[in-house]
Amino acid sequence: MKKISQISGKTIPLAMDDVDTDLIIPAQYLTAISKSGYGENLFRRLRETQPEFVFNLEKFSGANILITQHNFGCGSSREHAVWALQEAGILAIIASSFADIFFSNSGKNGLVLIQLPESVIKKMLMFANEDDYYLTINLAEQTISSNKNEQFDFTFDPFRKYCLMNGLDDLDYLLNHQKQIEEYSKRISQ
Amino acid sequence: MNAKNIFEKVWDAHIVQQTTGHPVIFAIDLTLLHEVTSAQAFQTLQERNLPVHSPGKCLATIDHSIPTRKNRHEIFDLAAKKQVELLRKNTQQHGIPFFDFGSQHQGIVHVIGPELGATQPGMTIICGDSHTSTHGAFGALAFGVGTSELTHVLATSCLLLNKPKVMRVHFKGLFQPGVFAKDAIMKLIAEIGIGGATGYVIEYTGAAILAMSMEERMTICNMSIECGARAGLIAPDETTYAYLRGRKFAPQGTNWQKAIEYWQTLPSDPGCHYDAEVEINLEKLSPMVTWGTNPAQAISIDQKLPKLEELDTTEQIAAKKALDYIQLKDGEPIANTPIDWAFIGSCTNGRIEDLRIAAKILHGRKIHPQVTMYVVPGSEAVLTQAQQEGLDKIFIAAGADFRLPGCSMCLGMNDDKVPAGKRCISSTNRNFVGRQGTGSFTHLASPATVAASAIAGKIISAKAYFKV
Numbered sequence: 166m167k168k169i170s171q172i173s174g175k176t177i178p179l180a181m182d183d184v185d186t187d188l189i190i191p192a193q194y195l196t197a198i199s200k201s202g203y204g205e206n207l208f209r210r211l212r213e214t215q216p217e218f219v220f221n222l223e224k225f226s227g228a229n230i231l232i233t234q235h236n237f238g239c240g241s242s243r244e245h246a247v248w249a250l251q252e253a254g255i256l257a258i259i260a261s262s263f264a265d266i267f268f269s270n271s272g273k274n275g276l277v278l279i280q281l282p283e284s285v286i287k288k289m290l291m292f293a294n295e296d297d298y299y300l301t302i303n304l305a306e307q308t309i310s311s312n313k314n315e316q317f318d319f320t321f322d323p324f325r326k327y328c329l330m331n332g333l334d335d336l337d338y339l340l341n342h343q344k345q346i347e348e349y350s351k352r353i354s355q
Numbered sequence: 356m357n358a359k360n361i362f363e364k365v366w367d368a369h370i371v372q373q374t375t376g377h378p379v380i381f382a383i384d385l386t387l388l389h390e391v392t393s394a395q396a397f398q399t400l401q402e403r404n405l406p407v408h409s410p411g412k413c414l415a416t417i418d419h420s421i422p423t424r425k426n427r428h429e430i431f432d433l434a435a436k437k438q439v440e441l442l443r444k445n446t447q448q449h450g451i452p453f454f455d456f457g458s459q460h461q462g463i464v465h466v467i468g469p470e471l472g473a474t475q476p477g478m479t480i481i482c483g484d485s486h487t488s489t490h491g492a493f494g495a496l497a498f499g500v501g502t503s504e505l506t507h508v509l510a511t512s513c514l515l516l517n518k519p520k521v522m523r524v525h526f527k528g529l530f531q532p533g534v535f536a537k538d539a540i541m542k543l544i545a546e547i548g549i550g551g552a553t554g555y556v557i558e559y560t561g562a563a564i565l566a567m568s569m570e571e572r573m574t575i576c577n578m579s580i581e582c583g584a585r586a587g588l589i590a591p592d593e594t595t596y597a598y599l600r601g602r603k604f605a606p607q608g609t610n611w612q613k614a615i616e617y618w619q620t621l622p623s624d625p626g627c628h629y630d631a632e633v634e635i636n637l638e639k640l641s642p643m644v645t646w647g648t649n650p651a652q653a654i655s656i657d658q659k660l661p662k663l664e665e666l667d668t669t670e671q672i673a674a675k676k677a678l679d680y681i682q683l684k685d686g687e688p689i690a691n692t693p694i695d696w697a698f699i700g701s702c703t704n705g706r707i708e709d710l711r712i713a714a715k716i717l718h719g720r721k722i723h724p725q726v727t728m729y730v731v732p733g734s735e736a737v738l739t740q741a742q743q744e745g746l747d748k749i750f751i752a753a754g755a756d757f758r759l760p761g762c763s764m765c766l767g768m769n770d771d772k773v774p775a776g777k778r779c780i781s782s783t784n785r786n787f788v789g790r791q792g793t794g795s796f797t798h799l800a801s802p803a804t805v806a807a808s809a810i811a812g813k814i815i816s817a818k819a820y821f822k823v
Contacts, residue, residue, distance in 0.1 A: 181673075187788070192768035193768050193793075195420075196420055196434035196768065198437060199398075234669075239549060241485050242392070242501055244483075265553055265554065266498075266499055266580075269500075336399075336403075336510060339510070345372045346513055349372075350382075
């Protein structure tokens with residue numbers, strides 16, 4: 166996996182709670198057998214029915230940091246949701262909260278998820294909606310700075326941070342512990 | 356010894372390694388596979404030249420993208436066809452048991468696992484599907500994973516996990532006639548919200564749970580994810596053992612007695628700790644139905660839709676969007692809303708008991724001429740059982756379409772979709788925008804409510820059919 170220490174870029178605001186993975190990528194686009202080809206169907210239903218939907222607006226093109234509200238990614242466990250977001254250029258998501266399965270799927274793919282208090286999110290959504298709002302996420306320092314001279318701290322799981330910054334993947338970690346896994350298997354089969 | 360809850364007992368028994376500052380290396384006993392989320396996992400194994408660690412601890416079937424019509428083995432959607440063929444090939448190559456069309460055990464993965472006795476108390480179970488929580492009904496720790504985590508388990512039989520918190524949901528009292536497990540879980544979701552149990556595993560307790568059949572318990576655990584809980588579980592008891600006894604993969608002979616001895620140690624100890632507790636009173640519960648576009652937007656059928664001005668600001672925005680989409684008015688009754696489609700099936704309510712309840716209501720009656728109704732058994736075994744009991748004849752005589760097993764109309768990714776602009780009363784688990792097909796409207800309810808509404812052509816409670 167690619168090493169990630171800093172993410173800088175334009176934000177895109179999605180002022181919604183409980184965005185489900187069916188909305189992120191509808192099930193009819195899940196019949197592919199590869200990990201790519203999902204980006205064009207990101208938020209397909211909203212993009213088709215709402216001309217003013219943020220992912221349709223020119224002013225947000227090229228944005229790579231999504232700002233959204235509570236419980237983002239709820240519902241289906243489809244990892245395709247993460248792949249679709251990444252393929253559409255999203256590198257990080259800042260939200261009030263995330264759903265569990267989406268959270269773990271993101272970590273495995275190097276999509277950086279940051280949780281911030283609702284009051285901060287509210288302000289960020291406002292700025293992002295008004296004009297060009299740029300953020301720099303520093304993973305090492307666990308800080309976010311903006312082009313509005315703001316600075317925010319965030320908490321981050323230390324293990325996930327270590328993996329992201331060193332480009333490590335969970336599978337390598339598990340494969341490096343094969344001895345322990347085999348010992349466990351022996352122990353329980355007795 | 357410390358008093359432990361059932362989750363902690365299962366968790367502790369599956370820790371392979373625990374290092375400070377690292378997630379736990381956690382052992383998985385059973386991996387369930389279907390065609391939609393597994394292809395990319397096998398692809399990664401191939402790219403990295405890795406074998407499947409324990410093919411005997413896996414079980415695969417096809418359910419999501421397959422047709423449910425006659426001659427379903429002919430799949431016209433080429434992408435879906437390829438997915439199915441690939442799973443066939445992958446399972447064969449890796450020596451994984453695969454239940455194909457006509458195997459007598461093909462079906463929705465969460466219906467066949469229990470049915471085959473593969474799902475057992477105290478196990479850890481994963482599948483690339485969020486409704487894996489269903490298997491918690493047996494006192495197993497079962498949860499949905501993405502494709503990456505599925506890859507990890509295929510390669511190592513382990514996952515990296517952080518320990519979740521535990522919530523106890525206590526159902527107080529017993530149901531009135533005509534009220535079902537589906538109504539109870541929908542009530543919980545409406546009470547605590549779609550993210551109310553995020554970060555938690557739920558343990559369900561109470562007299563009503565003890566009195567429930569395994570089918571009803573599966574309905575409860577199935578929808579744990581709809582309030583954010585990755586897993587929900589129920590302590591095993593005599594009902595659990597009676598269900599499992601003699602099933603294909605259940606322990607046999609002397610192993611059966613040994614298994615029961617272990618399973619009896621699993622229920623939560625008196626005085627154990629929970630991180631959160633919720634109580635739901637079932638005594639006054641009436642049949643539930645969703646009015647909006649997420650499972651928490653639900654009320655009793657005899658209630659009115661919430662008034663927008665009475666909701667707090669964030670709820671109001673979501674409710675307005677939902678009502679605009681679903682074309683209903685705030686403050687109005689939900690009862691008597693005309694419906695076009697009715698669906699009985701899915702991993703939530705596609706089991707034999709669900710079909711029996713629907714058949715009881717539909718027996719000798721006709722569905723409304725404006726309504727199209729699909730009844731889709733959850734598995735080939737459910738199908739056969741329904742035929743043996745003559746339920747298929749009841750459905751067909753009533754004017755419903757009795758189809759072949761699969762996920763069908765639950766998720767709009769196979770041929771079975773609710774057309775745009777049409778309203779469906781559905782025994783499924785999600786009413787998200789377009790879930791059953793682009794532009795379709797979904798109202799979640801129990802199989803009894805679906806059957807009664809199909810007859811009436813509008814949303815009504817089935818209570819009249821269950822007068823004592």
